[in-house]
Amino acid sequence: MKRDESFALFAQIDRPLVAPSLLSADFARLLEDVRDVEAKGADWLHWDVMDGHFVPNLTFGPPVVKALRRHTDLFFDVHLMVEAPQRLLEAFRDVGADAFTLHIEADPHAHRAIKAAQSMGMKAGISLNPSTPCEAIRPLLHEVDLVLVMSVNPGFGGQAFIPWVKDKVARIRKMLVELGRPHVPISVDGGINAETGREVVEAGATVLVAGTYVFGAKDRGEPIAALKSIPLPREGK
Numbered sequence: 001m002k003r004d005e006s007f008a009l010f011a012q013i014d015r016p017l018v019a020p021s022l023l024s025a026d027f028a029r030l031l032e033d034v035r036d037v038e039a040k041g042a043d044w045l046h047w048d049v050m051d052g053h054f055v056p057n058l059t060f061g062p063p064v065v066k067a068l069r070r071h072t073d074l075f076f077d078v079h080l081m082v083e084a085p086q087r088l089l090e091a092f093r094d095v096g097a098d099a100f101t102l103h104i105e106a107d108p109h110a111h112r113a114i115k116a117a118q119s120m121g122m123k124a125g126i127s128l129n130p131s132t133p134c135e136a137i138r139p140l141l142h143e144v145d146l147v148l149v150m151s152v153n154p155g156f157g158g159q160a161f162i163p164w165v166k167d168k169v170a171r172i173r174k175m176l177v178e179l180g181r182p183h184v185p186i187s188v189d190g191g192i193n194a195e196t197g198r199e200v201v202e203a204g205a206t207v208l209v210a211g212t213y214v215f216g217a218k219d220r221g222e223p224i225a226a227l228k229s230i231p232l233p234r235e236g237k
């Protein structure tokens, strides 16, 4: 799916979008892995940016995004697991990030960051950790383009899905419906496979971020197809 198509589609889609998480790709052959998942139907690419402070791990930053931007037209879904994410707005805009998603726990001025990202032409997302209550993001639901619900404690791939996060997804979808914004995408990240993917889609998720499940497969086309085959619940169900 091309970069500029995906957000217009959320009012029409009947399946979740699939965003392979590059955290689980082979960093020594990143371009080959990106080409592989693109050829096999990935809708977005999910970038886990970690700073060693907000989470106890370090990954990549704008130079790596820039290097791959030249090779693909996939939507770049950039997830900032960093302190003071606003510092990085321009840097990621300049290298071709399409969505800039920050953590509510990382920025007391998250609303300002969201407005700034949007004014720079990026989609703006808000993310919350498993133990952060949904109420913490309620005021921002009026304005965000994307909600990213963590279903593991962020920092590492390959962790087990936390089942009670499904209730949070359902609550946030209900809040969005009540606000008259039913098509705002809810993305779920952590421990996603065909089974947990189905559960979160039933709860209201429309984007599935999957690292180990996709990149750990011999044929990445199989997990991508399995996630894409999950039907979205019908409206009014």
Ligand SMILES: O=C(CO)[C@H](O)[C@H](O)COP(=O)(O)O
Binding pocket: 021, 023, 024, 046, 048, 081, 152, 153, 154, 155, 156, 157, 158, 159, 189, 190, 191, 192, 209, 210, 211, 212, 213
């Ligand atoms: O944000 C992340 C970790 O902080 C990863 O995107 C997430 O954990 C996906 O990896 P996996 O599918 O292996 O759980």
